[in-house]
Amino acid sequence: MDQGLTMSRNQNITDVLMVGATGSIGQPAVRAAQRHGLHPRALVRDPRRAEQLLPGVELVQGDLADPVSLRHAVSGAEALVLTHRSSGGPRPDARAHVDYGGARNILAALDGAQPRTALMTSIYATRSDIPGVTPWKRRSERLLRASGLPYTIVPPCWFDHVGPTQRRLVLEQGGTADGGIARDQIAETLVGSLLTGTALGKTFELIAAGGQEPSDWDGFFGDLKSDESGSLDGVLDPADLPVEAEPQAVRADLDAVRSLRGANG
Numbered sequence: 524m525d526q527g528l529t530m531s532r533n534q535n536i537t538d539v540l541m542v543g544a545t546g547s548i549g550q551p552a553v554r555a556a557q558r559h560g561l562h563p564r565a566l567v568r569d570p571r572r573a574e575q576l577l578p579g580v581e582l583v584q585g586d587l588a589d590p591v592s593l594r595h596a597v598s599g600a601e602a603l604v605l606t607h608r609s610s611g612g613p614r615p616d617a618r619a620h621v622d623y624g625g626a627r628n629i630l631a632a633l634d635g636a637q638p639r640t641a642l643m644t645s646i647y648a649t650r651s652d653i654p655g656v657t658p659w660k661r662r663s664e665r666l667l668r669a670s671g672l673p674y675t676i677v678p679p680c681w682f683d684h685v686g687p688t689q690r691r692l693v694l695e696q697g698g699t700a701d702g703g704i705a706r707d708q709i710a711e712t713l714v715g716s717l718l719t720g721t722a723l724g725k726t727f728e729l730i731a732a733g734g735q736e737p738s739d740w741d742g743f744f745g746d747l748k749s750d751e752s753g754s755l756d757g758v759l760d761p762a763d764l765p766v767e768a769e770p771q772a773v774r775a776d777l778d779a780v781r782s783l784r785g786a787n788g
């Protein structure tokens with residue numbers, strides 16, 4: 524996908540920790556990082572299985588539920604790509620525990636380091652009006668914004684609902700986008716966002732449309748509105764999740780990531 528792509532490459536990044544690297548977006552994200560000359564390290568729970576999925580890729584064993592393992596994994600990372608998610612499993616609170624809790628544990632493990640971070644969340648992450656949508660993805664976005672890390676947040680639209688001629692990328696903000704996107708397009712956008720300053724501090728939904736893939740990523744991200752400095756929400760997100768009404772544990776997590784920021788920056 525990076526044929527003919529121009530990007531100013533103004534971030535000094537080589538070592539990228541890929542969280543969720545064995546997943547359906549994580550695998551193409553690792554390949555995208557390699558194509559861009561980065562050195563991806565894959566956080567994996569089961570190295571023997573991961574070796575089959577990611578041949579030749581440096582693996583670091585760890586579990587998002589095990590903060591000690593994460594400290595070693597994040598050490599030295601100049602960037603993070605977060606595409607993890609709970610596979611559901613027996614825990615009814617799996618989204619809180621893995622999707623949100625994993626992001627919280629990674630941020631805590633950084634202990635004040637500030638790697639450039641790309642976080643994938645989900646279509647409808649901010650849509651409290653849609654049945655079945657929980658706020659845990661949105662809460663993970665909020666933690667990242669509160670952390671002070673240089674970030675880009677990408678809630679993609681529906682995986683695979685896209686044809687081969689739909690290579691043009693459309694970025695929208697505000698949580699109302701709907702449409703399809705190919706997995707390699709998501710992966711390329713996440714990695715591309717690390718490499719240009721114009722994606723910094725931005726949150727955008729990602730959809731594919733008919734046409735060619737972007738050739739100038741700096742300009743492409745540059746047209747978007749930035750999130751407001753100090754805000755927990757994306758620039759056009761609905762103001763319908765007041766922090767004061769959040770569970771006490773969620774507010775404590777926000778305070779904890781803010782205090783790490785204060786201690787180190």
Ligand SMILES: NC(=O)c1ccc[n+]([C@@H]2O[C@H](COP(=O)([O-])OP(=O)(O)OC[C@H]3O[C@@H](n4cnc5c(N)ncnc54)[C@H](OP(=O)(O)O)[C@@H]3O)[C@@H](O)[C@H]2O)c1
Binds near residue numbers: 547567568569
């Ligand atoms: N389907 C759609 O149309 C759509 C649209 C927009 C957004 N999304 C969002 O995209 C996400 C799915 O992405 P995907 O398809 O890439 O997911 P996936 O294939 O299920 O991959 C999930 C990754 O998370 C890792 N993981 C899970 N628990 C972990 C833990 N405790 N410690 C370390 N790693 C852990 C998995 O590792 P293992 O290999 O060890 O399990 C795997 O690498 C979901 O959150 C969904 O909401 C989906």
